[in-house]
Amino acid sequence: MTKMFLPDGKTEWAGVLGWPVSHSLSPAIHNSWLTEHNINAVYLPLPVRPEGLKTVIAALIETGCVGINVTIPHKEVVIPLLYELHPDAKRIGAVNTIVFNEGKPIGYNTDAYGFWKGIENRLPEERRNKAVVLGAGGAARAVVVALIDAGFKEIVITNRTADKAQNLVQLGKQIKIGAWEERALFLAGADLLVNTTSLGMKGQDALILSLEKLPITAVVCDIVYKPLITPLLAEAQKRGNPIVDGLNMLLFQAQKSFHLWFDINPVVDETLRRKLLSLLEAV
């Protein structure tokens, strides 16, 4: 039987701040690692409305909180409330992790690391020529930064709202923008296709995309993880493409956040994945 954790006067804490936040899998991930490493700390969900963000960040500085994850809708608006930004967070323009360093909130972004760590073993250097990214929201920025740093020679971004895709061009000279209506055409010759839109997520519209032009060797990744096997991944799998689901990015971004707070690199293994899968099925 698992021993019950009883906080005491020395218990540290971290959490995830968002609105809403009840669906977040981060408490399950981080509390598993805290237990595994016998760390006297807890990780809590912190539901905070947009209008309360400033007050809460100021208050957290006073509480001795080790750090927090920041999720929708606060990832960008939190930036002016921070003391310092890590260069990755500056480049991505969003913060998903805050470390309270002697009371000073420092902003990081671990999404680019998480995305790449979850997929890199599928993409050896000789297969980093062309990537196609669907979407241009906050997650897309992190994915594109990761692809640039991994050495992709051509990155085609296609988004429903063209202006938002255009904003990503300044990230690197290998970026090209393609019209959303023509998205199926860009798949020719691609080594990687990544869906960063919310299309295909439970409760959202379906992603309409013909994979006809996509090479059978191309890796297909969907960062949506509810359902785990999205219709895009199911179709890719059916035609023989290697696939990577969105749980990988979630787990590895959490790994880096945990390391920033507790100076330990926790293991991402099948047991943890299975635990999250059963939670996903329940919500």
Ligand code: NAP
């Ligand atoms: P976001 O900033 O709101 O961006 C949403 C993206 O989806 C935009 O590109 C948007 O296009 C597109 N989109 C939404 N509805 C659409 C529609 N009906 N037709 C075409 N495009 C549509 O959100 P985000 O933070 O980037 O997150 C995007 C998805 O990634 C979410 O499902 C989120 O759960 C997931 N995510 C997963 C991880 C992970 O660790 N696996 C991490 C972060 C995010 P427009 O610009 O035209 O609106």
